[in-house]
Amino acid sequence: MNGTRGAIEIHLKELLEEAGLSKNKFCQRAELQRSQLNGYLNNTITRLDIDVLIRICDTLNCSISDLLEYKPN
Template sequence: MSKNWLEENANLQRSQLNSYVNNKVKRIDLDVLARICIALNVEVGDLIKLQRNKGEL
């Protein structure tokens, strides 16, 4: 699979996809996340893992 394939199958702009690929997203767009999950046939939990910093609730 390539970024071009995902861009087309998730109906994303290249800049959107690059932000996610390069971990530059400050706020996750749930619509974008849903389209990526559908294109990849995965669940959200397969893509995102909650990581807590020491001292956080």
């Protein structure tokens, strides 16, 4: 996500690799659509969905700070 004040970087790709999960298996476990997953993987999502973030963190057993990072301009 990008804006005039900074950006939120999503580290889902790295977390999936660490967990050794395929995209398909992760989508099944987190109950996500593939298009949702791709938006988070490609850092192109413009509005974060709290429910999706919870499902991602629950599925990967990680904290929100593992998943999201604020990068000031």
